[in-house]
């Protein structure tokens with residue numbers, strides 16, 4: 001299909017959007033449910049209305065920009081991502097997927113082509129989850145992973161503001177039914193890789209076939225605070241040394257059982273954290289990620305056993321409380337096949353890969369066939385002002401996404 005896609009227009013829009021909430025270094029700070037988020041939404045709405053899209057907003061703030069198909073009986077194809085950013089975010093994490101989807105609809109509009117099924121561009125609310133945990137909360141609410149009330153009553157991590165109140169304050173609390181978006185035949189999401197693999201291996205695109213199962217827990221180690229000079233080593237109950245041994249054991253377990261997985265200690269706090277004091281407390285956020293649920297479960301149970309043993313020997317107590325987890329995600333093979341075919345057609349080199357990060361597509365995949373397309377980002381740098389992509393990568397991703405979305409909207413198999 002000769003669609004008049006304009007990679008320049010996509011690029012110009014990415015740069016235009018990045019003027020909302022700029023930070024030093026070329027990045028963006030555009031937190032979800034802030035006034036700046038509202039500005040970005042208004043810009044997307046204007047761009048959508050200029051090409052005749054029907055813009056609706058649901059009660060969780062998710063935006064849907066709809067272009068009708070020829071057959072009123074057909075369910076829509078969704079394409080989307082998010083416009084919110086991390087506090088030290090870049091220009092592309094999220095906006096690339098939204099604006100690539102918009103460019104597809106713009107090119108369809110210009111060409112006058114009508115797909116069989118409708119296409120809906122989605123901007124999910126609060127993907128990054130910096131103020132309202134967990135991340136991907138708007139998509140979770142729409143896809144029924146969390147209830148509407150659970151999302152609206154969620155409190156901000158910083159000042160305790162309610163999600164529903166913050167949404168209302170931005171004026172983007174819509175009337176549409178959030179779960180209506182479940183009634184679709186497919187979900188596509190293009191995104192920057194946020195990792196170094198594609199660029200390092202020289203690929204133009206990644207066909208994302210699934211995502212890692214993840215569990216992050218807060219581990220609390222309780223020993224006894226004492227004097228760092230007067231307490232002999234054998235009489236100490238040092239929580240930090242116990243925690244250090246637990247962390248090292250957790251890493252050793254990963255390397256022994258599943259070196260292809262991931263282990264991270266994202267945060268570490270010592271208590272009381274004072275010079276000259278043997279710390280009686282330690283807390284750390286400990287996470288494993290693995291493509292297979294059963295391997296993740298085995299890693300966790302071995303880590304539990306190791307931590308319990310270390311705690312016993314060192315006479316401390318240990319408690320591991322999971323607070324963020326999701327199962328492994330498997331994306332749809334037929335949709336992945338459409339992306340591969342399109343990539344071959346456009347001469348874009350590609351490889352299959354798993355997503356290490358969470359994305360809105362994970363929740364969509366719980367309700368419908370879903371798939372993701374990754375474009376490389378320089379140095380794998382993301383969630384940072386220097387996050388960058390080449391115009392060539394942006395264009396290849398756009399062309400391949402367009403082909404696959406339109407093929408799905410015109411497919412007979414619905």
Ligand SMILES: [Zn+2]
Nearest residue numbers: 093094127191
């Ligand atoms: Zn993202």
